[in-house]
Amino acid sequence: MRNKTIKVGYLARVEGEGGLYIRTKGGKVADVKLNIFEPPRFFEAFLRGRFMHEVPDITARICGICPVAYQMSSVHALEDALGVKVTGQLRELRRLLYCGEWIESHVLHAFFLHAPDFLGYPDAIQLSKDHPKIVESALRMKKAGNEIVRVVGGREIHPINVRVGGFYRLPKRAELAGLRETLLAVRDEARAAVLFTGTLPFPELEIDYHFVALRHESEYPFCEGRLVSNRGLDIPIREYNDHFVEIHVEHSNALHSEMRDGGAYFVGPLARYHLNHELLPASCREAAAAAGLGPTCRNPFRSITVRCVETLYAIEEAIRIIDQYQAPDAPFVEASPCAGIGHGCSEAPRGILYHRYAIDEDGRVREAKIVPPTSQNQKTIEEDLRAFVEKHPHLNDEQLTWQCEQAVRNYDPCISCATHFLRLHREEES
Amino acid sequence: MKVLIGIGNSFRGDDAAGLKVAEAVGGIALESPDAAEILAAWEGATELVLVDAVLSGAAPGSVHRLDASHRPLPSNLFSSDSHHFGLAQAIELGRALGRLPASVKVYGIEGRDFDFHQGVSQEVSVAIDVLTKELGVADG
Numbered sequence: 308m309r310n311k312t313i314k315v316g317y318l319a320r321v322e323g324e325g326g327l328y329i330r331t332k333g334g335k336v337a338d339v340k341l342n343i344f345e346p347p348r349f350f351e352a353f354l355r356g357r358f359m360h361e362v363p364d365i366t367a368r369i370c371g372i373c374p375v376a377y378q379m380s381s382v383h384a385l386e387d388a389l390g391v392k393v394t395g396q397l398r399e400l401r402r403l404l405y406c407g408e409w410i411e412s413h414v415l416h417a418f419f420l421h422a423p424d425f426l427g428y429p430d431a432i433q434l435s436k437d438h439p440k441i442v443e444s445a446l447r448m449k450k451a452g453n454e455i456v457r458v459v460g461g462r463e464i465h466p467i468n469v470r471v472g473g474f475y476r477l478p479k480r481a482e483l484a485g486l487r488e489t490l491l492a493v494r495d496e497a498r499a500a501v502l503f504t505g506t507l508p509f510p511e512l513e514i515d516y517h518f519v520a521l522r523h524e525s526e527y528p529f530c531e532g533r534l535v536s537n538r539g540l541d542i543p544i545r546e547y548n549d550h551f552v553e554i555h556v557e558h559s560n561a562l563h564s565e566m567r568d569g570g571a572y573f574v575g576p577l578a579r580y581h582l583n584h585e586l587l588p589a590s591c592r593e594a595a596a597a598a599g600l601g602p603t604c605r606n607p608f609r610s611i612t613v614r615c616v617e618t619l620y621a622i623e624e625a626i627r628i629i630d631q632y633q634a635p636d637a638p639f640v641e642a643s644p645c646a647g648i649g650h651g652c653s654e655a656p657r658g659i660l661y662h663r664y665a666i667d668e669d670g671r672v673r674e675a676k677i678v679p680p681t682s683q684n685q686k687t688i689e690e691d692l693r694a695f696v697e698k699h700p701h702l703n704d705e706q707l708t709w710q711c712e713q714a715v716r717n718y719d720p721c722i723s724c725a726t727h728f729l730r731l732h733r734e735e736e737s
Numbered sequence: 738m739k740v741l742i743g744i745g746n747s748f749r750g751d752d753a754a755g756l757k758v759a760e761a762v763g764g765i766a767l768e769s770p771d772a773a774e775i776l777a778a779w780e781g782a783t784e785l786v787l788v789d790a791v792l793s794g795a796a797p798g799s800v801h802r803l804d805a806s807h808r809p810l811p812s813n814l815f816s817s818d819s820h821h822f823g824l825a826q827a828i829e830l831g832r833a834l835g836r837l838p839a840s841v842k843v844y845g846i847e848g849r850d851f852d853f854h855q856g857v858s859q860e861v862s863v864a865i866d867v868l869t870k871e872l873g874v875a876d877g
Contacts, residue, residue, distance in 0.1 A: 415771075431830070432830050432833055433833075435833040439833065439835065443834060446773055446776065446777075449773055450773070464768075
């Protein structure tokens with residue numbers, strides 16, 4: 308492979324704005340950069356001084372695709388600081404809300420952003436001309452996910468019903484019954500979607516990832532559990548900062564997150580799947596197997612199947628929660644302001660989302676730290692691109708560029724989330 | 738059934754134009770929707786009217802009147818890049834899936850200022866009034 312430079316100025320079919328730069332020399336990759344040029348957004352700074360009850364609504368605005376993740380991580384972190392625990396049906400409702408978000412986010416990515424790559428289409432519109440039934444099915448599933456978020460969260464985008472301690476309003480029985488009907492109608496389609504992804508042509512690539520995810524003793528993880536890895540990590544959420552650190556690299560407006568020893572790690576559906584596979588219901592494990600997946604998946608291209616398995620799981624889990632639901636006495640647990648530090652971590656569609664807040668005795672935020680999954684994956688994305696390019700020396704420039712762009716899309720990066728924070732350091736040249 | 742949908746962002750100046758027209762004529766106002774939401778909003782329509790702000794270099798306040806019933810919108814007015822899954826994509830997705838109403842009329846109001854604030858510019862305000870009178874009260 309002669310020396311070459313691959314440059315994608317503006318990545319298509321990813322959420323947010325970023326570019327890609329790869330330079331090879333003598334068959335080896337000399338440089339890989341995921342250029343995040345979407346402007347930084349300074350959320351951690353302007354959260355200071357806000358009252359704790361404002362935090363879920365403010366952080367939800369970090370992302371239009373995964374606002375529930377921000378709301379869940381933030382309320383759990385604040386409740387940790389306040390010494391409040393939300394259990395029982397309120398806890399189930401939070402999981403139900405999260406199911407809705409996983410469904411809409413995963414379906415959007417799998418069929419509108421990712422699937423076109425595998426079938427050689429430049430976008431989902433071209434895909435839908437030849438495969439209308441698949442796209443219509445995806446639209447129905449996405450709509451079901453949106454409906455969960457609307458019923459439980461109060462609004463499809465940036466839900467308004469989430470608060471510290473629970474919710475402002477409980478869903479009505481009739482609303483949940485209607486939701487159940489909608490979910491039942493798309494459950495078989497979700498299974499078919501898993502099997503469909505199993506038929507797609509996947510490049511051969513196996514990477515020895517350092518997977519990190521939440522793990523709960525009895526359920527596939529959303530909001531609770533310990534942070535675990537496939538290399539021996541097993542810590543409570545509050546020890547996050549002892550093991551992970553954020554650094555600022557020149558080519559990205561998003562902070563890179565890495566292990567304190569400097570290593571990359573990988574969060575998201577593949578990590579969850581690897582670390583929690585046996586906690587998936589049998590129906591989901593069977594569908595995964597039928598689509599060609601074993602108990603683990605180290606091929607990032609096959610992440611599309613894992614996202615569809617998680618979509619099937621979310622639909623079934625949502626039905627389970629609705630079926631067992633009994634309205635609690637109150638929509639939220641009381642939480643009086645008090646000084647403290649709290650940590651929260653939940654599994655956003657793209658992986659673990661960590662929040663830490665220091666609040667004062669009036670319940671005002673003194674400090675905020677937010678680490679989104681895409682920040683945590685940036686180093687892994689760059690390392691994977693390096694591995695992919697070195698493994699495929701025979702591709703011509705056009706093919707290689709296209710495949711590298713597709714490789715970035717494997718990670719479903721959410722660039723708007725990743726750029727929420729930047730420490731500004733100005734140097735004046737004299 | 739005639740459906741009018743106004744699309745926009747009420748926090749970005751003139752980008753609220755489509756929303757204001759929809760509100761004035763009793764249509765559907767969609768705040769920063771994606772293509773799937775737009776598609777869902779026109780379900781059942783036989784006649785579709787879409788209103789949005791545009792930035793193409795024409796005089797602010799001018800109104801582009803387009804017909805997308807049989808062909809895509811011009812890309813200089815409504816960007817079709819695969820990053821933003823918006824109005825043009827919704828129409829083409831609908832067309833590909835056979836879910837496009839028989840008649841699709843699109844009105845683009847040329848904006849001047851898309852900065853982060855609420856409130857439209859004077860020229861756009863005039864255009865909103867013109868379209869409100871022209872499009873009247875929508876059915877459904």
